Amino acid sequence: MKGRTGRHPRPCPGRAGRRAAAAALLVLGLGLSGCREAMYEQARYEPLEASTFFEDGLSSRPLVAGTVPREDPRGAPPAGADEDVFYTGWNKGRLAEEVPFKVDRELLLRGKDRFDIYCTPCHGLSGDGRGVIVRRGFPQPPPYYNAELRKQPIGHFFDVMTRGYGVMYSYASRIKPKDRWAIAAYIRVLQLSGHAEAASLPESDRNKLTTGGASAGRKQP
Numbered sequence: 001m002k003g004r005t006g007r008h009p010r011p012c013p014g015r016a017g018r019r020a021a022a023a024a025l026l027v028l029g030l031g032l033s034g035c036r037e038a039m040y041e042q043a044r045y046e047p048l049e050a051s052t053f054f055e056d057g058l059s060s061r062p063l064v065a066g067t068v069p070r071e072d073p074r075g076a077p078p079a080g081a082d083e084d085v086f087y088t089g090w091n092k093g094r095l096a097e098e099v100p101f102k103v104d105r106e107l108l109l110r111g112k113d114r115f116d117i118y119c120t121p122c123h124g125l126s127g128d129g130r131g132v133i134v135r136r137g138f139p140q141p142p143p144y145y146n147a148e149l150r151k152q153p154i155g156h157f158f159d160v161m162t163r164g165y166g167v168m169y170s171y172a173s174r175i176k177p178k179d180r181w182a183i184a185a186y187i188r189v190l191q192l193s194g195h196a197e198a199a200s201l202p203e204s205d206r207n208k209l210t211t212g213g214a215s216a217g218r219k220q221p
């Protein structure tokens with residue numbers, strides 16, 4: 001195969017040059033690292049780089065017909081989870097009403113983590129639909145805590161991520177099913193926090209509502 005032009009191994013200094021260099025470095029009290037040709041200096045193709053060698057113009061070769069991945073790239077369902085529900089968000093023709101495996105604190109934290117990465121640019125940190133991309137002109141999504149979305153079964157959120165919705169594209173190729181469920185569960189957290197009764201908070205947090213915040217300590221002029 002013809003290698004890339006313009007990427008030549010660095011020439012090694014000749015023997016005399018090396019001795020001079022070694023002497024110079026010894027004076028400085030440093031060791032001289034051996035002259036070597038590292039793999040990254042060899043002629044090679046960058047990923048997806050074009051090639052004139054193959055007829056199709058690609059340097060990467062297609063997979064041999066019939067190649068199968070060793071593992072399901074979608075990730076296996078957790079033990080006991082119904083496969084259909086786990087991969088689609090639908091349960092026998094209806095949107096799933098529940099996450100098809102155990103929801104715990106760890107899953108919710110994972111959901112927050114993934115949500116903050118993938119969804120906040122448009123939906124905002126609190127899910128109000130006013131993310132930075134929206135503020136720069138992308139269509140505004142509805143807030144998660146509006147009445148309509150609060151009524152939706154949790155499978156709807158999974159389905160929206162899996163197949164896309166209106167102008168929102170699908171996340172199926174970017175977020176694996178288990179993480180999509182984690183995000184769906186976290187959307188429920190955002191819905192709840194957008195509607196939580198002050199009375200449901202512990203007293204210490206309730207006090208913060210009246211005494212904390214940016215206006216704390218300020219007096220009306």
Ligand code: HEC
Nearest residue numbers: 118119121122139140141157160161165166167168171183
């Ligand atoms: C590039 C912007 C963008 C990103 C990123 C994005 N969304 Fe959306 N989303 C939208 C828009 C716009 C809508 C409204 C679509 C419409 O009504 O046509 C929407 C709608 C929704 C809805 C409401 C569907 C309904 O029933 O009205 C849900 C739920 C949702 N998105 C979840 C997510 C989740 C979860 C993520 C992250 C995995 C995400 N979105 C990432 C733009 C985005």
